[in-house]
Amino acid sequence: MKSVVLSRWLTALSACLLLQHVLAIEVNPDDETSLQDAAKTVASAMMDFYNARDSKDIPGKMDDTWWEGGSMFMTLIQYWYLTGDDQFNDAIQEGMYWQKGEDNDFFPSNYSQYLGNDDQVFWGMAAITAAELNFPERDNEPSWVSLAEGVFNGQIPRWDMTSCSGGLRWQIWPYQNGIGLKNAISNGGLFQLSARLALYTKNSTYAEWAEKIWDWSASTPLLRKTWVIADTTSTAANCKDHGDHQWTYNYATYIAGAGYMHNYTNGEESKWLEGVTGLIKTSDQFFPKSGDNQIISDITCEPINKCDRNQKTFKAYFTSWLGFMSLIVPTEITADVMARFKVSAVAAGQQCSGGSDGKHCGIRWTKKAEWDGTTGLEQQMSVLGVLNANMVPFKAQGPYNADNGGKSESNPHGGSNTKSTVGPEPITTGDRAGAGILTAIFVVIWAGAVSWMIKGA
Incomplete structure (x- = not known):
């Protein structure tokens, strides 16, 4: 009897494994229809997660995080542009306008007390993406490009000359743990x-x-002459030290920015193309041997299964930002990495064999058909990003701007009559001491209240 039960169990297991393999998303990166079909499946599953969140009554607000809503909408705007599928447009518009804040700078008062500069800039990226791709605007709402300008106007006054001769701090307020760090994604994002x-x-x-931000970054370990990007550097060490965790999105934000500057300057400043080329070369590290040096991986966390929800989204930005940048720099500069994106897209589709429908995606694409056992909105976003990147060559136009058909109207004063433009005062020793005193007072009050409740019980 035991042998019969075991045989049935093995048969069921084999069937499940076969079903998992069959239900993976098949991707042909050389066929636009295949990419569009795969992207629709992935985007729909991502929106299922969005619609099922506990905070679904607040458009654009994700559970336990705020910035991720902006990055998700950015990825969906790219998807709409590349496929023409507008089924998510209402949700994108609703979320973007809801979270634009009272001052049209994506610094809403409900969340501003704990936001970092990197949180805010991702919503600015979503807005400039909407402008560049002529995503529909609603009447009586600020233009997409003006919202991006509002983020710029809110962040520039935070340029901190009190330490390291410049740079944005990671966090904004004195009581935040990251106030003593200047990091790559905040400065690279701006x-x-x-x-x-x-x-x-x-x-x-x-x-x-x-140019000012690039040159300052290059004076610190955030953007070294070897084209290695440090994740962080500290004000305590006058930005001479470096946290060296390697993340795809840090490289992507500097690469893409340099590509746009190359195009803006009509190729007349060689440093921009040198930056794109050098940073893409250093990004070889994100295509490890485990994926035959062709499949992208966030190598700091993926091999040890330690990626948090933020880190699971990073590949979306590397692939999609470089994908769109490939339209505005010489083809030979991005040819190799775009070819790798094709292999990565196929592997990503093979990872989409989880969940009850066998279509939900994992994050470790180097495992290919062996689903890594994880599912989530973030995993869907990363796969959608690489599919978007592979669809870009079929579009072969854009990004739009004021000279070639961009419809969104600029407002250089966007968000500039607001408290966020003034920003917090420069951080002083007194501020730090004051924050410490307030924390101590809070702890004493909290401890007293707990003691009182225990006695009352």
């Missing part, structure tokens, strides 16, 4: 946003700031 605003609006102020 750099990329500035470069894209420069190309879209032709306003030289944005280009000047893009």
